[in-house]
Each structure stands twice: as C-alpha cells, then as structure tokens.
Amino acid sequence: MRYKITLSYDGASFCGWQIQVHSPSVQQKLEEALSTLLGAETKVCGAGRTDTGVNAQNYVAHFDYDGSLDTGLLKYKLNAILPYSIAIHSIEEVDESFHARFSATRREYTYHIHREKDPFAQKYSYHCGYPELDFEAMNRAADMLLGTRDFSCFEKVGADNKSSICTVFEAYWIKDDPTHWSFHIAANRFLRNMVRAIVGTLLEVGRGKRSPESIKELLNSGRRGDAGESVPGHALFLTKVEYD
Secondary structure (H helix, E strand, O other): EEEEEEEEOOHHHOOOOOOOOOOOHHHHHHHHHHHHHHOOOOOOOOOOOOOOOOOOEEEEEEEOOOOOOOOHHHHHHHHHHHHOOOOEEEEEEEEEOOOOOOEEEEEEEEEEEOOOOOOOOOOOEEEEOOOOOOOHHHHHHHOOOOOEEEEEOOOOOOOOOOOOOEEEEEEOOOOEEEEEEEEEEEEOOOOOHHHHHHHHHHHHHOOOOOOOHHHHHHOOOOOHHHOOOOOHHHHHEEEEEEEE
C-alpha cells in the first residue's frame, strides 16, 4: 500500500530534502524514523529537492508498506522521535498511482525580506536594507518570468536536469507591511537554485543595476553568469504542492 505524508520542516540544520553522503537531510531523518517504527527499511520519495537551509511548509512525500497502518498512531510516533525541526501533519493511504514528485502539477515558493534591521525576523527573512529599492520595477521584472520558457540562466551550474523548461504561473512581490516584503512564485517545476537566483536578480532590478526589461534578454541568453547572485536559503519557503 502507498501512503502520503504531509510535513513541514525548518531547513537550518539540513543540507536540504534529499539524502547526501556526509550531511544530514530531511529525507534521511524521515526514512530512519519510519524504518525504526515499521521494523523494515522504508524508502521515502519527496515532492522535490530543496536547497541547503531552505524551509518547507506542507511538503509532500510518499512511502510504500506491505500492509495497513493506523495512520493516526504512526503520525504520533513519528512526531515523538523526529527532531523538533520536522513536523508530520498527516499520513493517509493513497492510490498506488500517486507519486509525490511526478504527480505534482504546481509548486509554490515564498521568499521573505525585511527592509530594516530586525533581530526577530533574521532567522527566516533576508535583511535587504538598501536605501532605495524600487518595488514597482521588481514587479514589472517579475512579470517577464511568466509562461513556459528555458530557465537555465537561473539554474545552478552543473545541475543534472534533463530539461530546463519550466512553466511559471505566478510571480510577484507583495508588501506584508512597510518593512517586510515577500516574493511569491508558482510553477509546474523548479530547477536547482532557481528561486534564489531569481530573487537575487530581481533585487538588482530594484536597486537600479538592471532594467525590468533586461529579464527577457537574460532568459534568452541562458547563461547563469548573466543573472544576479543567489540570495541566502534561510528566507525561502516551499509553501504548497498541488496535485490533480
């Protein structure tokens, strides 16, 4: 039988979702916990990678188990033995055809910045205190990202994706309050480092270092070196994964 898990995690102490040889990952911790509780090696498949330090809310994964489970009890036991940085929200039996990664049709990310020094925002937000930051220009630039196109200019060099084509459904900045802003983006898939590179590039637009229209030229060039620097991962959240 196949089971779907919905969870959230604070990425600060992990190298990301995916298992790495010498670094702790969320996938590793979850597989270890499930294997202990179920008495057999249990592999978990997630909705996709997240970069080192990146956080996730309502992340989706699945695992297979030969038998029925008391999902409420399993959720309780998992939360009891997992580190506090990983929280299991729900476990439910799903059809065998469900796949946490390949069945997903939409993923959403949010990146948080704060414009003034704030010791209470620092853990989950990026301090971007430049005196002048053109909010409207950044939103005009974000509009250039919409549609289906090659996003290799925002992809980490050396990534092993078979394709760099993504469809971006939404991309926009909002002012949560005068000093706390956030960037929201939704797409069918994301490349490694893509959101962080996009945010870094849009901040360059806000600072007047490039024009909003230059985003079109950047996308056409396909060269990572032409885009802006990646912003830190601690302020990025995967917020939603949708399925048909």
